[in-house]
Amino acid sequence: MATKTPTLDLAALLTDDQTRIVVCCGAGGVGKTTTAAALGVWAAEHGRRVVVLTIDPARRLAQSLGLSELDNTPRPVKGIDESAGGSLDAMMLDMKRTFDEVVELHATPDKAAQILANPFYQAVSSSFAGTQEYMAMEKLGQLRAEADRTGRWDLVVVDTPPSRSALDFLDAPKRLGSFLDGRFIRLLAAPAKAGGRAGFKVFSVGVSMVSGTLAKVLGGDLLRDVQTFVAALDTMFGGFRERADVTYALLKDPQTAFVVVAAPERDALREASFFAGRLDEEGMPLAGLVVNRIQRVAAPSLSASRAWAAAEQLAEGDAPTTSAATTEGLLRLHAALAQAAARQEGLVSRFTAGHTGIPLVEVPAAAEDIHDLTGLRAIAAALTSGR
Incomplete structure (x- = not known):
């Protein structure tokens, strides 16, 4: 006898005061941003004080949330029904601004000025692989800390970056932290720290050869930029990994819930399967799976x-x-x-057959793009219907 797939009860999850963080994750292009926004709207209109952290929403969706311009500060969303006592703030992650804030917070003013002006830092903070995922984690930690400190919010909803792989959200922060905290980059910094001839006396002949080779490959100016950057950032090295560890612990907390979002397509469901397995390995709380854009037919009896x-x-x-x-x-x-x-029903059935314990909810395909609060409420109704 086939095991019935449990239903994902998002209404119960969002109205439970013990739920403090909801992370919407999954592969790119499956509707994570819309799902996060819809959950935020529903929770706010049912009494929660919500802040939604979005990542690169579509322009019209951003406008519906009052975010017509990139802004790294949570701002109130107009048009929300606050009769139940809830509220909704929303923000879009500004990756570079968040990195700048980390530098300004954890370095002296002089050191911060050196770092922010450094060409290598400007490249790393804008385009280094994994920076967006790492800064999403940083901003999540900041929002939760502010919520605990001020009571401004009691629920943080996070839309994870549109990565090629859903697992990048968990892996990239560690990669960036390891890069900035690694022995190799400290080796590059040694001449700048020691200064002049004294610095090169510290190096063995082998290390000097490596440094010379790097100078030829990277160029002397770039190598000096890296060395200067690392020397200025030296007091912050441990902080990157420590904060990643703190946020990881936060993600494992029972007050956090991961909602994996997928489309009814083979690749998206495969990513969802990998991510569900990874969450289980890491001991992170998986609430269930949302399958977006399910095709419905008006006359299902007509084959x-x-x-x-x-x-x-x-x-x-x-x-x-x-x-x-x-x-x-x-x-x-x-x-x-x-x-x-x-075809979609077959793909979803194969997923559920391999993941019998994961609760699931299906969201029908919308007739048009979601671009206003009315559309978000319709998506939220499907998400919380329990069907």
């Missing part, structure tokens, strides 16, 4: 094969009329949609 057959019969008629042509077109459209729905 695709029967619709195709009826359309072919009309097409072969002796005297096709306008009405018959219209009916034929509708039957063909229904057949295509029914085929898509059956």
Whole structure:
């Protein structure tokens, strides 16, 4: 006898005061941002004080949240029904500004000025692989700390970066921390720290050869920028890894809930499977899976094969009329949609067969892009319907 897949009850999750952080994660392009925004709207209109951290939302969705321009500061969302006592703030992650804030907070003013002006820092803070994921973690930690300190929010909803792989969100912060905290980059810094001839006396002949080779490969100016950057940042090295560890501990807390978002496509569901397994390995609390953009058909009892057959019969008629042509077109459209729905149902069924304990909720495909609070409320209704 097949095991019934449990239903993901997001309404209960969002109204539970013990839920303090909801992380929407998954591969890129599966609707994480819309899901995070919809959950934030629903929770706020049901009494929670919510802040949503979004990552690069579509322009019209950003406008619906009052975020028409990039802003690293949480701001109130207008149009929210606050009769239940809730509120909603939203912000878009400014990756470089968040990195600058970390430097300004953890370095002296003189050191901070040196770091912020350094060309290598400017490159790392803007485009180094993993920086966006790391800074999303930094900002999550900051928001939770402010919530604990001021009571401004009792729920933080996080939209993770649109990574190629869902696992990048968990892996990239460690990669960046290891890079900035690693022995190799400290080796590059040694000449700048020691200064002049004294610095090179510290090096063995082998290390001097490595440094000379790097200077040829990277260029002397870039190597000096790296050395200067690391020397200025030396007092902050441990902090990167320590804060990543603190945020990891926060993500493992029972007050955190991961919602894995996927589309009914093979690659997206494979990513969801990998991510669910990783969360289990890391001991992080998985609430369940949201499958977005599920195709629904108006007449589910009419199979695709029967619709195709009826359309072919009309097409072969002796005297096709306008009405018959219209009916034929509708039957063909229904057949295509029914085929898509059956394919999606098969993919989701295979996922649930391999993950029988993971709660799941399906969200029907929207007729148009979600670009206002009305659309977000419709998505939220599907997310919290328990069906």
